Amino acid sequence: MTRDLTITDVRLTPILVADPPLLNTQGVHQPYTPRLIVEVVTADGITGLGETYGDTKYLELARPCAEQLTGRRITDLNGLFTLAGQVAVDDSRVHDALDVGGLRGVQTAGKLRLSVVSAFEVACLDALGQALGLPVHALLGGKVRDAVEYSAYLFYKWAGHPAGVPAERDDWGAALDPAGVVEQARRFTERYGFTSFKLKGGVFPPEEEIAAVRALAEAFPGHPLRLDPNGAWSVETSVQVADALRDVLEYLEDPTLGTRAMADVARRTRVPLATNMCVTTFAEIKEAFTEDAVQVVLSDQHYWGGLRNTQQLAAICRTFGVGVSMHSNTHLGISLAAMTHVAATVPNLHHACDSHYPWQSEDVLTERLTFDGGRVAVPDAPGLGVRLDRDRLEFLHRRWLADDGTLRDRDDAAAMRVAHPDWVTPAVPRW
Structure with a gap:
């Protein structure tokens, strides 16, 4: 027919x-x-x-x-x-x-x-x-793996949104110090089986975040660890943190802003640097790879224009010997399914992908995607394999x-001002 x-x-x-x-x-x-x-x-x-x-x-x-x-x-x-x-x-x-x-x-x-x-x-x-x-995945050339590995995405977190703000309740509790971060990681492991961990940094002074990563290394010996301060640090601070954590980090993600600054850090540390900030378009690849500013690129099908462009990026990374993984932002099951399909087709995907999905209590699918041992099975049903x-x-x-x-445009600084009226988005580098 x-x-x-x-x-x-x-x-x-x-x-x-x-x-x-x-x-x-x-x-x-x-x-x-x-x-x-x-x-x-x-x-x-x-x-x-x-x-x-x-x-x-x-x-x-x-x-x-x-x-x-x-x-x-x-x-x-x-x-x-x-x-x-x-x-x-x-x-x-x-x-x-x-x-x-x-x-x-x-x-x-x-x-x-x-x-x-x-x-x-x-x-x-x-x-x-x-x-x-x-x-x-068959339309993209066929899968090379039956399941895609994801990393637990750890955040410093309040116990709840400010009093009086309409919000859904969650049962994760607060994580504002190394003990709280470790407890959060334990819950991720118990619920989803994750075996690698990424901490969103740039929130507290670097020495506090170093302590949190050290606590994770002690609680989960031998497990891959990552730290991502979203460009909050100077070159000197980035080098100091990299040196302090060189024996436990899988990679350090966007410690400082811009390709030139990243290249400066890369020249002064043995810790691989990853990015989803200074390489987000094809035009940005040449300078970053020529300067050896990054050793791992975190793709994102949203940034790069879809699944086929993600495959092209992965091929370029493979050509230049640059590692590849996948970035995540707050997303639902449709994006996770798409991410899993394309990740299944990338031969040189040697790092677990990021995913916010465990943080999202709501979805638009008839059935949520599930993590088993930190992995999502690659759907073999026609299309994405999900239903609305x-x-x-x-x-x-x-x-x-x-x-x-008020909420139709994401604004993290505005949300912070609800609890701290004098909050101003910090200038970078913050430390």
Whole structure:
């Protein structure tokens, strides 16, 4: 039977999902974070799913792109980039500052477009896989592993959002010192079986975070450990921390801002440096690799424009002998499924991937993806292998509709000011 792969409808549903009070160098996560769910519908009634950031600037770009997708075929994946490039971007929403949605360096119109394209590409691949009876990983060339390993993503954390702030309760408790971080890691291990750990740093003075990593090394001897302060440190501080933890770190992620500063640190330490901030587009690769500024690149299908671009990045890393893993931001099961499919096809994926998913108590799927021994089994069902729960989608969309605009754009500094009115986003380097 011949399938009609023409796109007849594209549905965009912005939602707000619960987020715990996780701390980073810019502030704290708000009680709800915006995500955008994309549905691409074919003439045969097949619906493909995609997911990306839901902040207003992404939604404003996604809407005109969605309108122009009708009448195209789901196989025209390359055309998505041309389509997005034809849509104007509001310059007032793109500025020379850290993109708090992922703390991935400066915002640009190009990065904004790629993050929108990524959701459409995943949705088209999901629909195509369903039409052909093939999993997405088969459309990408086939899997080289049956399960993808993920790392426990540890955060300094408050016990709850500030009193009086509407929020969902969580049972993780506070983690504000080495003992709290270790206890959090134990719970991650008990619940999900993770065997490697990443701590989001840049929150407390470096010596306190060194102590936390040392405590993890003592509690979990021989397990891979990572520390990510999101560029909060100077070159000198970065070198000092690297030296202090050189015997326990798998890698140190974005200790300082910018390729040149990272290259300076790399020349002065034996600890591998990873990034999701100074290498987030293909144009940024040449300088970073030429200067040997990074030894591991953390891909993210949202940043890079989808799953096929992620594969291209991995191939370039393999060519230059640079390691590759995957970055994560607050995401739901659609993005985790897409991430797992593409990760399954990357031969040189030698580091466990990051995932926020255990922190997310809400989802839009009929069945949550699960971690077994810290791994997610690669789905072999057609498409992404996940199904949308429309009741949950509608519930989370109603929450977005009810918001007065305060939470429709992620702002960690604003969330911190609820508890600390005098909070100002720290200048970098912070230490």
